[in-house]
Amino acid sequence: MFGNYLIGLREGLEASLVVCILIAYLVKTGRRDRLAPVWAGIAAAVVLSMAFGAVLQYGSTQLSFEAQEALGGSLSIIAVGLVTWMVFWMRRTARHLKAELHGKLDAALAMGTFALVLTAFLAVGREGLETALFIWTAVQATSDGVRPLVGAALGLLTAVLLGWLFYRGALRINLAKFFTWTGAMLVVVAAGVLAYGVHDLQEAGWIPGLHAQPFDISGAVPKDSWYGTLLKGVFNFQPDPSWLQVVAWAAYLVPTLALFLWQPGGSAPKPAAPAQTSPAAGKPSA
Template sequence: MLAPFLIMLREGIEAALVTGIIASYLRQTGRSAWLPAIWVGVFLAVALSLFTGAALQLMSAEFPQKAQELFEAIVGLVAVVVLVSMVFWMRKAARSIRSDLHHSVDQALAAPGGGTWALIGMAFFAVAREGLESIFFLLAIFQQSPGPAAPLSALAGVGVAVILGFALYYGGIRIDLRRFFRWTGVFILIVAAGLLASVLRNLHEAGLWNHLQTTVYDLTEILPVSGLAGTILSGIFNYHDAPTAGEAIAWVVFLAVTLFLFLKPEAGNAAKAETTGHAKV
């Protein structure tokens, strides 16, 4: 499945970019002795993310059917919010992320006796942010697409991100980060639109949303969601073969607004760009 792979790849590269910039700056300024603090923060963040995901999954298994649908709707809505915030945050932060992190490292190491904890905290919050965002997205995807394909795809995305992170850190490759984040951002917004439509479906099945239930089109005979192509489209874009008017409106309006805001040029973008273009950590 492409959606879990690409989103985990993007999340992993964002986390690797932040930790790589910090680690590279420490190495370049002769402060490599502080590197273990970065890895401690990373491991703590990964542990928190895994614990949170397991706890939410176990909690949802105890719910009755309607409560389960409501829980899935809440998780899906949270996933939409974090996906959109992730896309727009990186669009804004990428311009100055390197200089901001360098300044934060200098401040952390200048604090008497607090350098270790400050560096652990920087790495922890950078990775935990991406990890917790990923947890809500993956829960929403796993609920919509049961089976091993989605987890394996997500693990593959994380694995590729780790490899690219090390390659960036050691200077072996260059990535056009501006283009990468731009096109994966568009893809993520399309995925988020599908998740938002599925939230309305879950709310209807939970008995909380009964408006705009007229079927817009019915492709159950041509492209059923149970078929191979329908399953692939459902896994990637949350495709549904017979969407209601409410789901279609939510999908179109959400995508029109977010894509317009995301793709419109920012004033002074070219002059201020720092980590965009062929960037090397």
């Protein structure tokens, strides 16, 4: 549940920040009459994201067991790829997000109403589709259709509240640090999703080695115990993984987390110091 709360919070906060920046810019520049197209684009993005989640959930139930496992495993790996790209992108652009969105909004205003709708739709829709896909894979991994959704919903509600506080100017936090640490936690969650995706593909018969296990601690960590459920919900922990699951988990987590935490901050280069002028000659000195 915590892992899904984190997903909802992280993705929802990104979308909330985007919405706040777009709306605040229009209000401050005296263009309140252009708010309706922005809200229309946001509403369309939310509807599309919910529809995408519903198609994944109800469409997969019509498939055979092997097809369900193949679909779940494939989408889990795609979700891990999308989330990995997202956390690196947000870490790099968090400081410059406002200026980037202002530029896109100026261009959309010059092009007309449809461009405004499209700008808001794309800005929010990307986060919504990623959230729907990642939460769906989490629901499949835990075989629990309630707690993952509750956790994600609480995360999204928290994100909306934080977004409103940002807009009102009542909250000031270092977004670069926030997205760095939540991104690191999401990398850990994504490693568990990747491992379970490999398990699904093994059950579908696409990858061998399902019964080749390095260890089995089901006796010490029963799957139906409260701590087994907690580890499963947060980290997608499995007490009896296959060798390939363990290798995939470690091969993703160790280099990705190291690269993410050691990555340069991406701050803008400092401007060059002005040339010194020689008092005698009135020209720049060497």
